[in-house]
Structure formats: structure tokens, C-alpha cells
Amino acid sequence: SQELEQSPQSLIVQEGKNLTINCTSSKTLYGLYWYKQKYGEGLIFLMMLQKGGEEKSHEKITAKLDEKKQQSSLHITASQPSHAGIYLCGADRFSSGSARQLTFGSGTQLTVLP
Amino acid sequence: SAVISQKPSRDICQRGTxxxxxxxxxSQVTMMFWYRQQPGQSLTLIATANQGSEATYESGFVIDKFPISRPNLTFSTLTVSNLSPEDSSIYLCSVLGQGxxxxxxxxxxxLLVL
Known part of the structure; x- marks a missing residue:
């Protein structure tokens, strides 16, 4: 079965600093999803990557999928307290991508100090 | 985007209930998914619920413990039966979006089980 490893497990940064979260898969990624979860809330969909070398941005958050499609990174520029939360990467379990049954990484807890 | 609501938002239950x-x-959706997130862990898929057919359970999850109903294209229920403290988790439902x-x-x- 596919496994996703996220690093770091937790991250504390000063407001305004940049940071990167990594997600590494044991198998080729057919679809890689990034979500943000705040305590007591559901998951907020951030973006999805499918193609090797693909890069997407949403406001100050940029995610990339490497050419070999086995690693993704999430980069936050000039972090703000509103960026705090748990970041989860998820992967499509099937190559067709149609089922959308996701396997998730263990999450990265981000704290941004004002 | 789909707007999803869940009830209850939280509950405390006695074991065995x-x-x-x-x-x-x-909106109407074909597939709905139920996930579990145990304390400090990532999400695990419990089952996929299609309208008009039996739910498909993942390894380690059985219908007797987690019966699911899917009476129409906008609604589903997950029952967690014979509760034990190990069932204390966050339970999330999920749907595919249009995009x-x-x-x-x-x-x-x-859910907290005492």
C-alpha cells in the first residue's frame, strides 16, 4: 500500500518567515492533494497536483510536484498567523484517479508566532 | 465547491452504545466517503458509500461495526456501533467536487467514548 511521509512533523516560525513542508511517497503519485486543517474543523482543500514538474500557487502558498512524481513540497512565503494549522498531503490510491479515495500523510503542525 | 454539514458536531458516549x-x-453526488482521524493521527478511509448499493469497506473496517446508509444523492449516515474508548476520533465525510x-x-x- 502507498505510504506518505511528511516532514517536518511540526514547525514553529516567526511571522514573516518562509517555510517548506515536504511530502514523500513510496510509490508514484497520480494525484497529490494538499489540505489545511484547523483544530475542530474540517479539511480545507488547497490544491491538487498531477503532472511531474507541476507547480501551483494560491495566495502565498505554492506547491510543487517533482518530475519523478514521488515528492511534493508546500512552500509558504511571508507566513502569517492565519497560516497556522495542520497541513496534510493526500494521494490518489488509484492510477485512474477517478475514485478519489485518498491516503493521507501524518500531517505537519504549523505554528506562526506573531 | 460543495458545502457539507455533519451532525452532531461532537458527542460524548458511553461504551457499548x-x-x-x-x-x-x-448538491447531488455519486460517491461519498467516510474517514476517521484518531487522536494525533492522520485520516484513514473507512468506506465508500454509493447511492443504491452496499458501501465498500476498507481493510480493518466491517459493516457490523460501521453500518452506513445512503438513501439518496445528498445524504449519508455512518453508525459507530458497540462503542469503546478506541473509537474516540473525529469522523469526517467527504465528496468529490465538480472540478x-x-x-x-x-x-x-x-466523538469521545468514556
Missing amino acids: SLTIQCQVD VGTQYFGPGTR
């Missing part, structure tokens, strides 16, 4: 969680979506690669999650139901 059951809890039924409701998931309502604001390619989008999957949305409900706010979750936080």
Missing part, C-alpha cells in the same frame, strides 16, 4: 453521524451535501482533482470534507464529528 452507538452513535449515528449524519452527513448532508448541498478535476477536488475533494471536499465536512467539518467532522468529534
Whole structure:
């Protein structure tokens, strides 16, 4: 079965600093999803990557999928307290991508100090 | 994007009892998914619920413990039966979005079993 490893497990940064979260898969990624979860809330969909070398941005958050499609990174520029939360990467379990049954990484807890 | 609501948002139950969680979506969807997030861990898929057919359970999850109903295209319930403290988790329902690669999650139901 596919496994996703996220690093770091937790991250504390000063407001305004940049940071990167990594997600590494044991198998080729057919679809890689990034979500943000705040305590007591559901998951907020951030973006999805499918193609090797693909890069997407949403406001100050940029995610990339490497050419070999086995690693993704999430980069936050000039972090703000509103960026705090748990970041989860998820992967499509099937190559067709149609089922959308996701396997998730263990999450990265981000704290941004004002 | 799909708007998903769950009831209850949280509950405290005694061991041996059951809890039924409701998931309502604001649009018709073919597939709905139920996930579990145990304390400090990532999400694990419990089952896939299609309207008009039996739910498909993942390894380690059985229908007797987690019966699911899917009476129409906007609603599903997950029952967690014969509760034990190990069932204390957040339970989330999820649906596929209209756009390619989008999957949305409900706010979750936080269950504590005493």
C-alpha cells in the first residue's frame, strides 16, 4: 500500500518567515492533494497536483510536484498567523484517479508566532 | 465547491452504545466517503458509500461495526456501533467536487467514548 511521509512533523516560525513542508511517497503519485486543517474543523482543500514538474500557487502558498512524481513540497512565503494549522498531503490510491479515495500523510503542525 | 454539514458536531458516549453521524451535501453526488482521524493521527478511509448499493469497506473496517446508509444523492449516515474508548476520533465525510482533482470534507464529528 502507498505510504506518505511528511516532514517536518511540526514547525514553529516567526511571522514573516518562509517555510517548506515536504511530502514523500513510496510509490508514484497520480494525484497529490494538499489540505489545511484547523483544530475542530474540517479539511480545507488547497490544491491538487498531477503532472511531474507541476507547480501551483494560491495566495502565498505554492506547491510543487517533482518530475519523478514521488515528492511534493508546500512552500509558504511571508507566513502569517492565519497560516497556522495542520497541513496534510493526500494521494490518489488509484492510477485512474477517478475514485478519489485518498491516503493521507501524518500531517505537519504549523505554528506562526506573531 | 460543495458545502457539507455533519451532525452532531461532537458527542460524548458511553461504551457499548452507538452513535449515528449524519452527513448532508448541498448538491447531488455519486460517491461519498467516510474517514476517521484518531487522536494525533492522520485520516484513514473507512468506506465508500454509493447511492443504491452496499458501501465498500476498507481493510480493518466491517459493516457490523460501521453500518452506513445512503438513501439518496445528498445524504449519508455512518453508525459507530458497540462503542469503546478506541473509537474516540473525529469522523469526517467527504465528496468529490465538480472540478478535476477536488475533494471536499465536512467539518467532522468529534466523538469521545468514556
